[in-house]
Amino acid sequence: MLKYLLVILMLATPVMAVEPDEILSDPVMETRARVISKVLRCLVCRNENIDDSNADLARDLRLLVRERLVAGDTDQEVEDFIVDRYGEYVLLKPVFSLGNALLWFAGPLLLLVGGWISLLFIRRRSDATPQTDDLDDDEQSRLDALLKG
Amino acid sequence: MTAELGHFALILAFAISIVQVIVPMIGAEKGWSDWMRFGTPAAIAQFALVGFAFAMLTIAFVTSDFSVWLVAVNSHSAKPMLYKVSGVWANHEGSMLLWITILTLFGATVAVWGGNLPPSLKARVLSVQSMIGAAFLAFILFTSNPFLRLAQPPFDGQGLNPLLQDPGLAFHPPFLYLGYVGLSMAFSFAVAALIEGKVDAAWARWVRPWTLAAWIFLTIGIGLGSWWAYYELGWGGWWFWDPVENASFMPWLMATALLHSAIVVEKRNALKSWTVLLAILAFSFSLIGTFIVRSGVITSVHAFANDPDRGVFILAILAVAIGGGLTLYAMRATQLRTHAVFALVSRESGLVLNNLLLSVAAAVVFVGTIWPLVAELVTGAKVSVGAPFFNIAFTPFMVILAMTLPIASVLPWKRSNLTRTMQPLWGIAALSVALGSAVWVMQTGGRMLAPVGLTLAFWVVIGAVADMAVRVKIGKAPISESLRRAGNLPRADWGKMFAHAGFGLAIFGISAIMAWEVEDIRTAAIGDSFPLQSYELRFDAVEGIRGPNYTAVRGEFTLLKNGVEVAVLHPEKRNYPVQSTPTTEAASDQSLLRDVYVVLGDQQSDGSWAVRSYVKPFTNWIWIGVAMLAFGGILSITDRRYRVAAAARKTRMTAVPAE
Numbered sequence: 001m002l003k004y005l006l007v008i009l010m011l012a013t014p015v016m017a018v019e020p021d022e023i024l025s026d027p028v029m030e031t032r033a034r035v036i037s038k039v040l041r042c043l044v045c046r047n048e049n050i051d052d053s054n055a056d057l058a059r060d061l062r063l064l065v066r067e068r069l070v071a072g073d074t075d076q077e078v079e080d081f082i083v084d085r086y087g088e089y090v091l092l093k094p095v096f097s098l099g100n101a102l103l104w105f106a107g108p109l110l111l112l113v114g115g116w117i118s119l120l121f122i123r124r125r126s127d128a129t130p131q132t133d134d135l136d137d138d139e140q141s142r143l144d145a146l147l148k149g
Numbered sequence: 150m151t152a153e154l155g156h157f158a159l160i161l162a163f164a165i166s167i168v169q170v171i172v173p174m175i176g177a178e179k180g181w182s183d184w185m186r187f188g189t190p191a192a193i194a195q196f197a198l199v200g201f202a203f204a205m206l207t208i209a210f211v212t213s214d215f216s217v218w219l220v221a222v223n224s225h226s227a228k229p230m231l232y233k234v235s236g237v238w239a240n241h242e243g244s245m246l247l248w249i250t251i252l253t254l255f256g257a258t259v260a261v262w263g264g265n266l267p268p269s270l271k272a273r274v275l276s277v278q279s280m281i282g283a284a285f286l287a288f289i290l291f292t293s294n295p296f297l298r299l300a301q302p303p304f305d306g307q308g309l310n311p312l313l314q315d316p317g318l319a320f321h322p323p324f325l326y327l328g329y330v331g332l333s334m335a336f337s338f339a340v341a342a343l344i345e346g347k348v349d350a351a352w353a354r355w356v357r358p359w360t361l362a363a364w365i366f367l368t369i370g371i372g373l374g375s376w377w378a379y380y381e382l383g384w385g386g387w388w389f390w391d392p393v394e395n396a397s398f399m400p401w402l403m404a405t406a407l408l409h410s411a412i413v414v415e416k417r418n419a420l421k422s423w424t425v426l427l428a429i430l431a432f433s434f435s436l437i438g439t440f441i442v443r444s445g446v447i448t449s450v451h452a453f454a455n456d457p458d459r460g461v462f463i464l465a466i467l468a469v470a471i472g473g474g475l476t477l478y479a480m481r482a483t484q485l486r487t488h489a490v491f492a493l494v495s496r497e498s499g500l501v502l503n504n505l506l507l508s509v510a511a512a513v514v515f516v517g518t519i520w521p522l523v524a525e526l527v528t529g530a531k532v533s534v535g536a537p538f539f540n541i542a543f544t545p546f547m548v549i550l551a552m553t554l555p556i557a558s559v560l561p562w563k564r565s566n567l568t569r570t571m572q573p574l575w576g577i578a579a580l581s582v583a584l585g586s587a588v589w590v591m592q593t594g595g596r597m598l599a600p601v602g603l604t605l606a607f608w609v610v611i612g613a614v615a616d617m618a619v620r621v622k623i624g625k626a627p628i629s630e631s632l633r634r635a636g637n638l639p640r641a642d643w644g645k646m647f648a649h650a651g652f653g654l655a656i657f658g659i660s661a662i663m664a665w666e667v668e669d670i671r672t673a674a675i676g677d678s679f680p681l682q683s684y685e686l687r688f689d690a691v692e693g694i695r696g697p698n699y700t701a702v703r704g705e706f707t708l709l710k711n712g713v714e715v716a717v718l719h720p721e722k723r724n725y726p727v728q729s730t731p732t733t734e735a736a737s738d739q740s741l742l743r744d745v746y747v748v749l750g751d752q753q754s755d756g757s758w759a760v761r762s763y764v765k766p767f768t769n770w771i772w773i774g775v776a777m778l779a780f781g782g783i784l785s786i787t788d789r790r791y792r793v794a795a796a797a798r799k800t801r802m803t804a805v806p807a808e
Contacts, residue, residue, distance in 0.1 A: 017384065018670055018761075019670075019750070019751075019759060020670055020671050020672040020750075020753075020759050021672075021753075023670060038536075038537065039535075039537045041533045041535060046391075047389060047390075047391045047392070047533075047535060048389075049535065049536070052384055052386065087531060088530065088531070088532055088533075089531040089532060089533055090533070091532075091533060092533050092534070092535030092536060092537050092538065093534075093535065093537035093538045093541070094520070094532045094533070094534060094538060099524070099528060099530060100520075100524075100532070102516070103516060103517065103520045103534070103538075104542070106512065106513060106516040107509060107510075107512070107513040107516075107542050107543075107545075107546070110509045110512050110513075111505070111506075111509045111546075114505045114508070114509055115505060118501050118502070118505050121501070122491070122493055122497075122498050122501060123493070125419070125487070125489065125490055125491050125497075126490065126491060126492045126493055
């Protein structure tokens with residue numbers, strides 16, 4: 001019975017992310033493939049890159065990336081090739097473009113605007129009518145007199 | 150009967166919540182004290198009823214009552230008891246019931262422990278809290294009833310997603326919800342204060358414990374979730390920048406900012422208007438998070454379209470709460486003038502910088518999370534925003550935060566001298582940079598991530614510890630004097646030290662795993678040995694085993710160092726027959742220095758097995774850091790100034806009958 005279950009189990013199991021048989025013999029090229037794989041989305045998965053994904057499609061894409069690398073493409077050419085085929089959706093890091101400008105510049109822009117407003121606010125706070133926390137000259141001389149006396 | 154009783158209790162709670170919105174609010178407006186007082190018993194009754202409903206649903210799950218639709222779909226008689234209980238909230242309806250249970254729990258805590266609040270403020274807080282309660286009770290009753298019966302109950306249930314059958318995940322949602330929903334308290338206090346037109350140090354002192362509590366729960370909840378992902382999801386990833394994760398991370402960032410700005414209100418009576426705005430925004434992010442998770446709108450527009458009722462309902466709640474809160478803020482904020490004076494170089498300015506960085510970081514996460522949706526709606530373009538984007542766009546803010554934290558956190562209030570403040574810090578800064586450089590020299594490969602990360606981590610941790618060391622005069626006074634001083638320092642200051650050091654340690658763990666992880670993927674036959682970094686891994690055996698509700702193949706690996714056995718690892722590939730879903734159970738040997746992590750893959754045609762193994766250096770420091778953050782929060786919430794307030798209230802309560 002247990003043996004039977006084992007067989008079923010193996011049939012039901014999907015392939016793992018990066019299978020041993022996919023790995024290129026050239027370690028430099030393999031490293032490049034891994035780096036590229038990390039920015040490509042597994043299209044049928046939920047927010048997973050093809051390097052981590054178990055899906056068959058991800059395996060196909062991983063093999064495709066390696067195929068292009070072996071054929072002599074640069075990293076950029078491989079990415080472009082995949083984007084041509086599957087659209088911008090495949091990129092986990094959206095390209096710098098006019099359409100994505102707001103996405104990329106939201107952080108720096110907000111930091112600048114927020115920083116500017118904060119500075120104005122702090123300047124106003126430091127220029128505001130000083131409260132009587134500090135002694136003025138007159139009070140200081142009286143205090144000195146008292147301390148001496 | 151239990152399901153019907155639960156359903157009935159929910160309807161009753163809904164009715165009470167509506168009355169609780171109206172009566173205390175009118176009472177506070179007109180100054181009728183008996184109307185104001187109505188909020189207290191109403192909030193307690195609301196909690197009792199919702200808690201009762203939750204208990205009824207739990208009973209249905211524990212007793213495997215498959216005539217209840219929710220139980221039939223999400224549970225199974227063969228499931229271990231822990232997962233029968235956690236099954237209550239591992240689905241949409243049950244998790245919303247947990248959400249509202251916690252919401253009413255927080256309302257009840259104000260009712261019970263809010264004795265020292267001015268009666269009108271307390272009445273208004275409870276009224277606002279009940280508005281949220283009424284909205285979500287309506288949501289449950291009209292769109293997500295957990296108590297639906299089946300005319301023909303099935304013989305057994307359909308089970309629970311095996312990935313969710315894990316102790317880490319069993320407790321992850323309740324903590325997260327305690328955090329999310331705890332921020333409703335800050336929101337209610339903010340809105341009530343806007344209606345009152347008064348925010349002062351006392352207000353901040355009341356808001357801070359609830360915000361701190363929410364923040365602690367959120368910290369623990371996020372930590373548990375990430376820990377679960379690390380050992381359950383396969384390859385040892387611990388953060389994926391998934392929309393669902395971001396949904397919990399945005400409120401956390403805002404709550405962290407709120408905690409800090411509330412200090413300025415409490416100590417210096419400044420930043421009042423900003424703190425109120427933050428309180429509104431923090432809970433808004435909680436609501437947005439709930440919307441993202443529950444409507445499924447981000448993961449797929451189709452999930453939303455399949456079930457538009459729920460999505461639209463939450464969206465309406467969101468619009469009213471956020472829109473209403475912000476409108477009220479726009480109308481009233483000008484009344485919250487600050488008269489405090491502080492210079493450009495001061496603790497106040499340091500906390501402004503903290504708030505700026507944290508809220509912009511939260512905004513970046515927000516924009517990245519909703520960008521695919523916005524782009525599709527506006528231009529029709531389908532884009533993905535994933536981890537590579539967030540790593541680039543988010544990290545700089547944390548780097549600046551870590552760089553400035555040790556300086557800003559020791560600046561004196563009002564006005565300070567940067568040169569003098571920096572004096573004791575130069576040594577630590579130099580030491581940190583030296584350490585970072587040493588790492589850079591020693592490591593092979595030129596990535597800057599580890600040296601920079603470690604420099605920052607060291608700077609933050611030592612900075613936090615050194616501040617306390619200076620204050621207790623370690624080395625400059627006799628030990629007994631130092632100990633006495635340490636005992637006299639407020640707990641909140643110790644909390645600050647632990648929390649800041651925890652942040653530093655988390656940076657350390659994150660930089661280390663990102664820079665130095667070693668991975669090995671290969672096929673190995675039984676009996677094979679292969680090198681893994683400085684270790685050797687021996688593949689000893691594979692066997693079939695059977696668990697309570699699954700079957701598995703289990704591998705046995707021996708980890709050796711210089712021929713000496715270090716550990717035996719048993720990675721599994723499980724199959725849960727009820728769902729016929731396979732999961733991988735990685736095995737790991739954990740220590741403070743490194744985790745060795747082994748995953749068993751498929752059997753190959755030649756009889757060998759695919760094996761993935763990793764050495765993940767210093768990973769546990771991420772969660773040690775998170776735990777220290779939470780511990781710092783706990784120290785801070787038990788600070789004397791809150792306990793004194795509680796004691797004062799007790800004396801007043803005992804004094805009442807004597808009147």
